[in-house]
Structure formats: C-alpha cells, structure tokens
Amino acid sequence: MKVDEIDLKILKILQQDGRLSNAEIAERVALSPSPCLRRLRRLETEGVIQGYRPQLNRQVVGLGMTVFVQVKLHDHSAESVTGFEDAVREMDAVVNAHTVSGSADYLLEVVAEDLIDYDRLVKQMQRLNMVREIESNFALQAVKTEAPLPLKL
Amino acid sequence: MKVDEIDLKILKILQQDGRLSNAEIAERVALSPSPCLRRLRRLETEGVIQGYRPQLNRQVVGLGMTVFVQVKLHDHSAESVTGFEDAVREMDAVVNAHTVSGSADYLLEVVAEDLIDYDRLVKQMQRLNMVREIESNFALQAVKTEAPLPLKL
C-alpha cells in the first residue's frame, strides 16, 4: 500500500494525539472531513495503523517495575522456538518481545508490581525447559518512553 | 489519585481500542455517558492516561529496523548524565530510553530506515564525549509488541 504525503501528515498528527477527532485532523491537513476520514479508515484497514493505545502511568496502575530480560535457549529447534514464543505471548506481564542479534536469543520487556511479583514471573520462565539462561536488567529510571516515530517529512 | 474499579475497567477497555467513543465505553462499564466522560477526563487530567498513540506498522512507514542499544558512560557526573540524557531526548530515532541495572548504564530502543541510517545515529552518539561504549543488538523478529498492560481485575 502506498502512503502519500497527506497520509503521513495524518499519521504525524495522530502521533501527537491519537484521539483527535477526524474533524480536527481534517482541518490540520487542509481537507474536508469526508476524504480525511476515508484516508484514516484506509490507514486502519490496510494495517498501517494497527490500533490505538492509551499511554498509562505504570506507577499509578500498580506496575511500577519494568525489567528488560535477556533469554537464551538451549537450542533453536522448532519445538523450542515456538514453545518459548507461544509461552511469551501468553504471559501478560511481557509487553514486548523480540529475537535479537548478540549473545542472547530474546529480549523481553516485562512489567511487574514489585520484586515478589517479578520473581514469580522469572520462576515461571525458568520452568520452561527450553530456557537455558535468564538475565534481568531492571529499569531504574525512564529517560524517554514511547516517543513518536520519526516520520519523514 | 485513586483509581477505582470502574476506572480500571475503563483503562482496560481503552487498552483494547484507544479510540472507542465515550458512548461505547459508557455502555461497557454500565454507566451513562456523562459520568463516564467525567471519569475519562479525570484519568487524562490526573495523568493516569498520559496520552494516546496509534500503533504504526514500522515497516510500512519506512522504519523497519529496530535496535536495542546498550550504552556505557565514562563517568556518572551530573554533566555526563544530563548531557547524555538531553542528547537522547533530542534524538528522534530513540523511541525509548531507560537507565538500567547491569553492566550497561542505558538501554535504548532505536528505530532506523536501514543500516546506513542506523550508522549515522551510532556515529552521532559516539561523538558525545561522555559515551564510553555502545553495543547494538538488532531486533530480528518481533514476537510481541506493545501488548496491553496486565491491569488487575
């Protein structure tokens, strides 16, 4: 799918405030509401916009602990890989997960209420038999979170 | 600020779709629209909801490369720390940044168009004189991204 300049403008505006009304977006991109809404819907339908999320204050909702977890597996067999990835997708505390280059196989971002809660999660992960090693790096301070993507133009 | 059960329900619903109308949210939490909107506005005003973001398909918008970057500084003097953190906040390619426990001082999530683009960013970071060491871990595959936070109840 092709994303033209106006589409990019719409995306940039939405990244500033993902709940702006179509009417407001339309005004800012100098279109009337109907073509603007058509564009927005198309961006959603075509999967350029995959959804909308509120940015929650994790402290306030009781998830003040963020941990970056590096995981190594024993092997990369299909069973191990899909087994681990399915498990990760099931774990609600894991909010981001990627396979990565470097010494670890996976890098996860995990949220927890506190150390006790986090400990439960690590133990749960250790019980997965394809997991060889887990290294936890605790987020101490957020310098920048969920910044908008730097869209060209 | 206190977040009661209904507020949590509202947050959970919004995490499913951050652009749902207040009318729809109201119906799902079994309130009439006006008190529901008051609650939503309060969550926003009080900073429980810090904003709304569209989840963009990074591939489509030309930012298909995600890199997790571990940075070590030469020292932890106030000048080094604030200098580095200010620089990071200025770099649009850095979408997340935390200080972390472990051998690195910072863990950054960086987006780039391609390796050339990423190289520019690394060089820019290397020019910061408080930076001692940079280790890049390239995201190879996304297993889970921006999952909703596991809110209690």
Add this chain to the structure above:
DNA sequence: TTTCTTTTGGCATTTAATGCTTTTGTTTGA
C-alpha cells in the same frame, strides 16, 4: 435519621461521524 458530599442520570445543545452524490482535478489517448 438527618445532613453533607459525591456521583450518577437526564436532557438540551453543539460537534462529529458517516454515507451518498456532485464537483473538481488529473491522466490518457486519440
């Protein structure tokens, strides 16, 4: 129970979303 406080509901008004039709603008091709 009475009073005070907080929250909800109802309603009228203003805005916005939506679907359809018309208009405008562009590209193509004789």
Add this chain to the structure above:
DNA sequence: TCAAACAAAAGCATTAAATGCCAAAAGAAA
C-alpha cells in the same frame, strides 16, 4: 489540444457522540 475515463475531494443530509448543566440518587458522616 481536446475529450474521455478515473481518482480524489467537497458538499450535504442523517445519525451518533460529546458536552455542560441541573436534578436525583447513593454513600458517608454525625
């Protein structure tokens, strides 16, 4: 160059939602 064909935007009427105000209900405190 002009006309035909196509794509995108604008206009508009209708439906739905947001908003602000005031009355009613539910809770808490005395």
